[in-house]
Amino acid sequence: MFQERLRAAQNGVQAALDAALAARAEVPIIHAMRYALTGGKRLRAFLVLESAALHGIAADGAMPAAAGVEALHAYSLVHDDLPAMDDDDLRRGQPTVHVAWDEATAILAGDALQTLAFELCCDPMLGPAERRVDLVRALALASGAEGMVLGQALDMAAETAPRALTLEEVIALQAGKTGALIGFAATSGAILAGADTAPLAAYARALGLAFQIADDILDVEGDPAKAGKKLGKDAGANKATFVSLLGLSGAKDRARSLVEEAEAALAPYGSAADTLREAARFVVERDA
Amino acid sequence: MFQERLRAAQNGVQAALDAALAARAEVPIIHAMRYALTGGKRLRAFLVLESAALHGIAADGAMPAAAGVEALHAYSLVHDDLPAMDDDDLRRGQPTVHVAWDEATAILAGDALQTLAFELCCDPMLGPAERRVDLVRALALASGAEGMVLGQALDMAAETAPRALTLEEVIALQAGKTGALIGFAATSGAILAGADTAPLAAYARALGLAFQIADDILDVEGDPAKAGKKLGKDAGANKATFVSLLGLSGAKDRARSLVEEAEAALAPYGSAADTLREAARFVVERDA
Numbered sequence: 001m002f003q004e005r006l007r008a009a010q011n012g013v014q015a016a017l018d019a020a021l022a023a024r025a026e027v028p029i030i031h032a033m034r035y036a037l038t039g040g041k042r043l044r045a046f047l048v049l050e051s052a053a054l055h056g057i058a059a060d061g062a063m064p065a066a067a068g069v070e071a072l073h074a075y076s077l078v079h080d081d082l083p084a085m086d087d088d089d090l091r092r093g094q095p096t097v098h099v100a101w102d103e104a105t106a107i108l109a110g111d112a113l114q115t116l117a118f119e120l121c122c123d124p125m126l127g128p129a130e131r132r133v134d135l136v137r138a139l140a141l142a143s144g145a146e147g148m149v150l151g152q153a154l155d156m157a158a159e160t161a162p163r164a165l166t167l168e169e170v171i172a173l174q175a176g177k178t179g180a181l182i183g184f185a186a187t188s189g190a191i192l193a194g195a196d197t198a199p200l201a202a203y204a205r206a207l208g209l210a211f212q213i214a215d216d217i218l219d220v221e222g223d224p225a226k227a228g229k230k231l232g233k234d235a236g237a238n239k240a241t242f243v244s245l246l247g248l249s250g251a252k253d254r255a256r257s258l259v260e261e262a263e264a265a266l267a268p269y270g271s272a273a274d275t276l277r278e279a280a281r282f283v284v285e286r287d288a
Numbered sequence: 289m290f291q292e293r294l295r296a297a298q299n300g301v302q303a304a305l306d307a308a309l310a311a312r313a314e315v316p317i318i319h320a321m322r323y324a325l326t327g328g329k330r331l332r333a334f335l336v337l338e339s340a341a342l343h344g345i346a347a348d349g350a351m352p353a354a355a356g357v358e359a360l361h362a363y364s365l366v367h368d369d370l371p372a373m374d375d376d377d378l379r380r381g382q383p384t385v386h387v388a389w390d391e392a393t394a395i396l397a398g399d400a401l402q403t404l405a406f407e408l409c410c411d412p413m414l415g416p417a418e419r420r421v422d423l424v425r426a427l428a429l430a431s432g433a434e435g436m437v438l439g440q441a442l443d444m445a446a447e448t449a450p451r452a453l454t455l456e457e458v459i460a461l462q463a464g465k466t467g468a469l470i471g472f473a474a475t476s477g478a479i480l481a482g483a484d485t486a487p488l489a490a491y492a493r494a495l496g497l498a499f500q501i502a503d504d505i506l507d508v509e510g511d512p513a514k515a516g517k518k519l520g521k522d523a524g525a526n527k528a529t530f531v532s533l534l535g536l537s538g539a540k541d542r543a544r545s546l547v548e549e550a551e552a553a554l555a556p557y558g559s560a561a562d563t564l565r566e567a568a569r570f571v572v573e574r575d576a
Contacts, residue, residue, distance in 0.1 A: 024433060024434060025434065025438065027433075027438065027441060027442075028441065028445070029433055029437060029438065029441040030433055033433060075399075079395055079396075079399060082395060084390070084391035084392045084395060085392050085395065102372070103372035104372045104373050104444045105441070105444075107367055107370065107372060107373065107395065108367075108437050108440060108441050108444070110399075111363075111367060111398075111399075111402065111437055112432050112433035112437040114399065114402055114403070115402070115428050115431050115432035115433070115437065116428070116432060116433065118406045118424060118427075118428045119425060119428035119429065119432060121424075122421050122424050122425040122428065128417075129416070129417035129418040129420070129421045130417040132417070132421050133410050133417045133420050133421055133424070136406060136409075136410050136421070136424050137407060137410040139406075140403050140404070140406045140407035140410065141407065143403050144400050144403035144404060144407060145312060145315075145317055145318055145321060145400035145403070145404065146312060146313065149317060149396050149399055149400040149403065150313065150315065150317065152396055153315060153316065153317040153393070153396050154315075156392045156393075156396070157316070
C-alpha cells in the first residue's frame with residue numbers, strides 16, 4: 001500500500017511541477033530549476049497528500065501544496081550543495097546544479113525555487129483563501145530563520161565550533177534542518193481542512209528525527225551507488241552524528257523507538273493512517 | 289510633502305522590520321538579516337504605503353506589505369553582492385554581508401529574508417485572506433523566475449555574451465531586475481483594496497525604467513561617498529547601459545519623458561496622487 005501510494009505521489013507531484021514550469025520562458029534558469037526538481041524520494045509530497053487524504057481532501061486539492069513543498073526542498077538542496085556551504089558535487093546521482101551550470105545559476109535557481117514554492121501554495125485548487133494563507137504562513141515559518149534555515153546555519157556553525165555538538169544540540173539542529181519542513185508537509189492536510197494539527201505535528205517530529213538517524217546510519221553503512229551521493233563524509237569530517245553520539249546499535253534502537261512513537265501519535269486517526277504508519281517504518285528501513 | 293512622507297515610510301518600515309525580527313533567537317543569521325535590512329532609500333516601502341493611501345488604507349493596514357517588499361529587496365541585494373554574482377564589497381556605505389560575515393551566512397540570510405517577505409505578506413493586519421493571498425501571489429510572480437530573478441539571470445548572462453545588449457534587451461532585463469518589484473510595490477495598495485491595478489502598474493513601469501536610467505547616469509556622474517557603493521563599474525566593464533546606448537544627454541531626455549509618462553498614468557487618481565508624482569521627479573533628480 002505504502003509503495004503504491006508513494007509512487008502515485010511521485011508521479012502526481014512530478015506532473016504538477018512540470019506543469020508549473022511548462023509555461024515559463026525557456027531560459028537557463030528555468031532549465032536549472034527543472035533539473036533540480038527531478039527525482040528524489042518525494043517523501044514530503046507524499047506526506048502532504050496523505051495528510052490531506054486523512055482529512056477528506058482528494059489528491060487534486062492538495063497537489064499544489066505537495067509540489068510547493070518539493071520546490072522548497074529542492075531550493076534548500078541546491079543552496080546547501082554550494083561550495084560555500086556543504087560543497088557537494090553529486091545529488092540524486094547527478095552533478096549538482098552549480099557543477100552542471102555555475103554558482104550564480106545555482107544561487108538564482110534556488111532563489112526562484114523558493115519563490116515558486118510560495119506561488120504554488122496560493123493555488124485556488126487548495127481551497128478557501130483563509131486556508132491558503134495559513135498554508136503560506138506555515139511554510140514560511142517552517143522554512144525560515146526559525147526553521148530550516150536556522151538548522152542549516154547551526155550545521156554550518158558546528159563545522160567550525162571548538163567542540164562537537166551534544167545529542168541535544170544535534171536534535172535541535174535536525175529539528176530545524178529537516179524536521180521543520182517534514183512537519184509542514186505532515187500537517188498541511190490538517191491546515192487545509194482547518195483541523196487540529198497537533199497529532200500530525202507529533203508524528204512528524206518523531207518521523208523527522210527517525211529519518212535523520214536513518215540518514216546518519218546510511219552514511220556509515222549505505223551503498224553510495226544507491227544513495228546517489230558521497231557517503232562517509234560526516235564520519236570523515238569528525239562531525240557529531242547520531243551514530244557518533246549513540247553508537248551504531250544505539251542509533252538503530254533510537255530510530256526504532258521513534259518509529260513506534262510516530263505510529264502512536266496517529267492513534268486519533270485509527271486505521272485511516274495506516275499508510276503513514278508504514279511510511280514511518282519505511283523511513284528507517286530504506287537502503288538509500 | 290514627498291520628503292516628509294518618504295521619511296515617515298522609512299521610520300515606519302524600519303520599526304516594522306525591527307519588530308518582525310525582535311522575537312527571534314539571537315543567532316548570527318538573525319544578526320546578518322537585521323544588518324541587511326538597515327538603511328536604504330525605502331522607495332519600495334514608500335510606494336506600498338502611498339498605493340495603500342490612494343485606496344483609503346491607512347499605514348498600519350499596509351505596513352507588513354511595506355516591510356515584506358523591503359525584506360524581499362534586501363534578500364536580492366545580499367545575493368546579488370555575492371562573489372559568484374556581482375562580487376560587491378560595499379553596500380549602503382557598509383561592508384556587504386558576505387564580507388562582514390561569510391558567504392554561507394550571506395546565502396542563508398538572503399534565503400531567510402525571502403521567506404520573511406512572504407511571512408509578512410500573510411499578516412492579518414493586511415485585511416481579508418483573499419487579498420493577502422493575492423498579495424503573496426503577486427509578490428511571488430514579481431520576484432521569481434519570470435520577474436526579478438529572470439532579470440538578474442539575464443544580467444549575469446550578458447556579462448559573458450559575445451556582444452553588448454541592445455536597448456530593447458536592456459529594457460527587458462531591467463523590467464525584471466528592478467521593474468517587477470517596483471511594480472509589485474506600486475500596485476500593492478490596489479491589490480489589498482481589490483481595485484484595478486492597471487494605472488499603478490503603468491506608473492510603475494515608467495518609474496522603474498526612469499529609476500534605472502537615473503542609476504546608470506549616477507554610475508557615470510555620481511559621488512561614490514553619497515552612493516555608498518563603488519561607481520563607474522558598469523562603464524569599466526564595457527556593459528551596455530542606458531548611458532552607453534543613448535549617450536548621457538539622450539539618457540537624461542529619456543528619463544525626463546518617462547517621468548512625464550509616470551505622472552500621466554496617475555490621472556485617474558487626480559491630486560490624491562501628487563506625492564507619487566513628486567516621487568517620480570525625485571527618482572531622476574536624486575544624487576544618490
